[in-house]
Amino acid sequence: MFDKKLVSELHKIVGKDAVLISREDLNAYSYDGTATWTHLPDVVVLPTTADQVSQILKLADENRIPVTPRGAGTNVSGGSIPIKGGVVLCTTRMNKILDINKTNMTAIVEPGVVLHDFNIALAKQGLFYPPDPQSFLGCTVGGTVAENAGGPYCVKYGVTKQYVLGLEVVLANGYIMKLGGVTVKNRTGYELTMLFTGSEGTLGVITKITLRLIPMPPASKTMMAIFDDMVVGGQAVSNILASGVVPAKIEFVDNFVLRRIEEMTPMGLPVDAKALLLLQADGSPAAVEAESQQIVDILKKSGAKEVKVAKDASEAAMYWKMRSAGFAATFSAAHTVLAEDVAVPRDKLAEFIQKLDEISTRTGFFICYLGHAGDGNLHPSIFTDMRNKEEFARAQQAMEEIFEAALSVGGVLSGEHGIGLEKQRFLKRAMDPVALNLMRKIKALLDPNHILNPGKIWEEERV
Amino acid sequence: MAKSKQDRYEQIKRFESDLSQCMKCGFCTFWCPVYQEERLEPSVARGKNMMIRGLLAGDLEYTKEYAQRLNKCTLCMTCTANCPAKANIPNVIVAARADTVKARGLKFPYNIVYRWLLPRRTLFGRVVRFASWFQGIFLPKTEGTVRHLSMFLSALGKGRNIPQIAPRFLRQSVSVVNKTPKGVETTMTVGYFTGCMTDFVFPELGKHIIDFLTRNGVEVIVPREQGCCGAPVFLGAGDFDTGRKMADTNVKAFEGLDYVISDCATCTSSLKDYNKFLADTPERKEAYTKFAGRILDISQFLVDVLKLPASAYKPSAEAKGKKVTWHDPCHLNRHLGITSQPRQIIKSIPDIEYVEMPNADRCCGMAGSFSMYYYDLSKQIADKKVEAIKSTGADIVASSCPGCEIQLIDSLLRNKVPVKVMHIMELLA
CATH class of the missing domain: 1.10.1060.10 (Alpha-helical ferredoxin)
Known part of the structure; x- marks a missing residue:
């Protein structure tokens, strides 16, 4: 039971309605989008101002209480799970869009703004914020910054960090620090804004975000290519990128996911296809016309069995709806789904897919994938059941092989989900030990009492 | 044990x-x-x-x-x-x-209302009548039309704008068998499930529906034995035992009729849900499944079964020349998949301008007992609906769920938005 005195202190800071302590409420903050991790917090706090966040952190720091920052809990790394109990600091009620500046092409938002709400508001002014994790309906902008999230649009437009111009961060000791600004260029000292972008809630709590925007592309075209062979599909992606055209999105769906989607929501998909690529060209109408023609030509030359060009917006929307159903299709396929988030160099995609095939044959686990082929970020997934200890251990072993395969072609551990709890046991092998040590020192400097999202990123063992 | x-x-x-x-x-x-x-x-x-x-x-x-x-x-x-x-x-x-x-177990006073009162229609009527005597003293009266006793009771003391309880209930005003007028050939016979709200609060709507149907060749049977659909009891409160009694009563009341029509989206959906939630024996499963197949929403009946020509739809005096928007009740839209029929009817009425509201299918926040437990929350949800209605510039918002209608009346009044709430059938002469 959490100290009653601390609860009453929290009441004083945020009011009674914003402090949850019943077992039923705590249960609702014990999970995220992953299948394998849950842990109950002792208390959930929903602040509405940076000042409240500051007071909460001061209180927690003085009392050495773990604080796990959380947005909407749609992350898939275990990052927002309060693995050490303590306080879940939930930002969903800090959800005001403070400013949209069409001339400066920037916006200032609170962390709890839902990504899709943000893009709806921007669209009214002809503006666009590209990073599009597929959880956009639920995820908060604060969460996407803390995880440095990406999505399909990142092939052409880059990930979250390419858009963060400034942050307001509350440090573990309660200090409200301002970083960066509202200018596109800013060469003032170290890039501390980037230190907090992708810090997974371990260095501070983000309370305000300044983002760079781009104009909404006036035209777009969606294409779908069907392949008989996944490796050929992977090679086609490399061929497109080598040809000098950069599509806005290149997504990869394998046969298993395709069938699952069609099963869940029938929409007439080619269920015999071994692999399917979804591509989008965007920009001015003339450029879209030329680029999409070029893409279609390369796809055909690269061995696509069939290439379809969506004839209108509704057909295009149907294709993308299919892609966004991919997560559900994968995660509802088994009791426990282990989903990897490796990213490989884009010219190594076909080679990597070949290796996945070999791992599948060797370990006997079926591996399905779905992901952002255009930036080499696949999500190979293994279906298992964590209740079966022996099988689960073998599944984790297979996962390790996938990760080794990615590293062997020059890839990285996580493309966009972050380390969280899911990937921490691999971190040592994926990073230069000196760099890892430096990260620990930075953590110790900013959060000497280790109250912020403890138990994440690195395995237990303090500096 | x-x-x-x-x-x-x-x-x-x-x-x-x-x-x-x-x-x-x-x-x-x-x-x-x-x-x-x-x-x-x-x-x-x-x-x-x-x-x-x-x-x-x-x-x-x-x-x-x-x-x-x-x-x-x-x-x-x-x-x-x-x-x-x-x-x-x-x-x-x-x-x-x-x-x-x-x-x-069910807690007081819901146990009294759900287990004892709602299943007994005549007694229920007397209680509603009794309560209505005090309505003018305790509550702001409003003009318009409403539906459930439980809602009515719940609203007491909470400042909700409640439509007036009717001086004469529908059951007291119409016959069991309502024949087509002289010179109109009877093409079919339907049972009319009146629901609590039309019975006690909106009897004029019920009379109008019977009149409209009989004029269009439909004989309308209003069985006296019918009761509450059970939505607040089995869906809202989770009292399946009482729900079964109510379901059995209604199935029996409409025996032998090919179609049973309802003017309330919640009732329609709940009558169809008997099988999903309440069928605990093979006999009930069979009876509830058959019953569900005969239930039709009024707009669905007019468009899909009766197939009335557009010329049958004429504007009522109140709707003539007005701009009308449509609110999709959740029970009609997502529960039953009925979205095009009501729109088709409204668009067919001459001298009415139809305008679609943004997010027409968004929940209004009424949800029966939900608004009883969480009135403030229910109001917040409704305020978004009010904004959507306001943005259309409509004179009338039509719907076909008396629950939604009560919520809309209350919310529009509270926000001082002069838009009239009408049942879709009230748009028709």
Whole structure:
């Protein structure tokens, strides 16, 4: 039971309605989008101002209480799970869009703004914020910054960090620090804004975000290519990128996911296809016309069995709806789904897919994938059941092989989900030990009492 | 003797596939009207589903807090309609409510209202009549039309604008058999399920519907034995035992009729839901399934069965020359999939300008007993609906669920928006 005195202190800071302590409420903050991790917090706090966040952190720091920052809990790394109990600091009620500046092409938002709400508001002014994790309906902008999230649009437009111009961060000791600004260029000292972008809630709590925007592309075209062979599909992606055209999105769906989607929501998909690529060209109408023609030509030359060009917006929307159903299709396929988030160099995609095939044959686990082929970020997934200890251990072993395969072609551990709890046991092998040590020192400097999202990123063992 | 685990989770177990279908993506947060106001995880489908899983895992108990969180759902089905995994969490919630009632019992005064009053139509009528004598003293009277006793009682003392209880109930004003007028050939006979609200609060609407149908060649039977559809009892409160009694009463009352029409989306959907939730024996399963096949919403009946020509739709005096918008009741839209028929009718009426409101299918926040437990929250949800109605510049907002209509009347008055609320059938002469 959490100290009653601390609860009453929290009441004083945020009011009674914003402090949850019943077992039923705590249960609702014990999970995220992953299948394998849950842990109950002792208390959930929903602040509405940076000042409240500051007071909460001061209180927690003085009392050495773990604080796990959380947005909407749609992350898939275990990052927002309060693995050490303590306080879940939930930002969903800090959800005001403070400013949209069409001339400066920037916006200032609170962390709890839902990504899709943000893009709806921007669209009214002809503006666009590209990073599009597929959880956009639920995820908060604060969460996407803390995880440095990406999505399909990142092939052409880059990930979250390419858009963060400034942050307001509350440090573990309660200090409200301002970083960066509202200018596109800013060469003032170290890039501390980037230190907090992708810090997974371990260095501070983000309370305000300044983002760079781009104009909404006036035209777009969606294409779908069907392949008989996944490796050929992977090679086609490399061929497109080598040809000098950069599509806005290149997504990869394998046969298993395709069938699952069609099963869940029938929409007439080619269920015999071994692999399917979804591509989008965007920009001015003339450029879209030329680029999409070029893409279609390369796809055909690269061995696509069939290439379809969506004839209108509704057909295009149907294709993308299919892609966004991919997560559900994968995660509802088994009791426990282990989903990897490796990213490989884009010219190594076909080679990597070949290796996945070999791992599948060797370990006997079926591996399905779905992901952002255009930036080499696949999500190979293994279906298992964590209740079966022996099988689960073998599944984790297979996962390790996938990760080794990615590293062997020059890839990285996580493309966009972050380390969280899911990937921490691999971190040592994926990073230069000196760099890892430096990260620990930075953590110790900013959060000497280790109250912020403890138990994440690195395995237990303090500096 | 202690109840076995199986008994404790009897209903939830029936919907285990829905329970396990959720893979916690959290997309439902965007669609849930309750989450959108509260921004709390226990409010949304994912949170409720995980709470129910927690109960099954033995981590949670049938506590008051558990029951309260289960109640905090409008069953609007927007989560399911937009769920990538098509997880029907509202099914699980209704089932969990039923198990909770078994475990905890119904609390006063709901036990009196649900178990004793709603199933007894005549007595229910007397209580409503009795309560109406005090309406003018305790409550602001409003003009317009309303529907449920439980809602009516709940609104007492909460400052809601309640339409006046009718001086004469529908059952007291019409015959059991209503024949077509002289010179009009009878093409079919239908049963009319009047629902509590039309019976007690909007009898003029009921009379008008009977008049409209008979003029168009439909003989209308209004069985006296019919009662409340049971929505507040089995869907809202989870009292399946009483729900079965009410279901059996209604099935029997409409025996031998090919079609049973209803002017209330909630009633229509609930009558069709008997099989899903209440069929505990093969006999009931058969009877409820057959019954469900005969239930039709009024707009669906006019368009799909009666196939009235556009010329049959003429504007009523109140609607003539007016701009009209349509509010989709959740029970009509997502529960029954009826969206085009009412729009087709309104668009067919000459001298009426139809305008679609933004998010016409968004829940209004009424949801029967939900608004009883969470009136403030219900008002917040309704205020978004009011904004949408206002943005159309319409003179009239039409719907076909008296529950929604009460909510719209109350919310528009509270926000001082001079838009009239009408049942779709009131648009027709």
